[in-house]
Amino acid sequence: MRKGKYKDKTYKIYGAGLHVIHKAMEGHRLFGSFGFTLQSKAVSTNKGRSVREFENWSYDTNIADYVNMVTGQVMTNYLPDQGLEELLYEIDVLRK
Numbered sequence: 001m002r003k004g005k006y007k008d009k010t011y012k013i014y015g016a017g018l019h020v021i022h023k024a025m026e027g028h029r030l031f032g033s034f035g036f037t038l039q040s041k042a043v044s045t046n047k048g049r050s051v052r053e054f055e056n057w058s059y060d061t062n063i064a065d066y067v068n069m070v071t072g073q074v075m076t077n078y079l080p081d082q083g084l085e086e087l088l089y090e091i092d093v094l095r096k
Helices: 015-025 082-089
Strands: 057-060 065-068
Touching: none
Parallel strands: none
Antiparallel strands: 057 065
């Protein structure tokens, strides 16, 4: 939408409708090449690495952030703006 044109409009996401669209498009090829492929000049030497020390994080939906299971530290301290919170609250979820 253009800036300023729909300032007072409320937005709503219809989960059931999106599900129908996604199921209808399932298995269809949406993107593809146009008849040629470029050869890669770069040679990947990524051999990976083994991680021995790690921290256990769990996602908490109440605060919308990852929390360290041992220390209780939050990962990002992200605070969504009011518009995003309203949009997420208005999502019409598919109920079975």
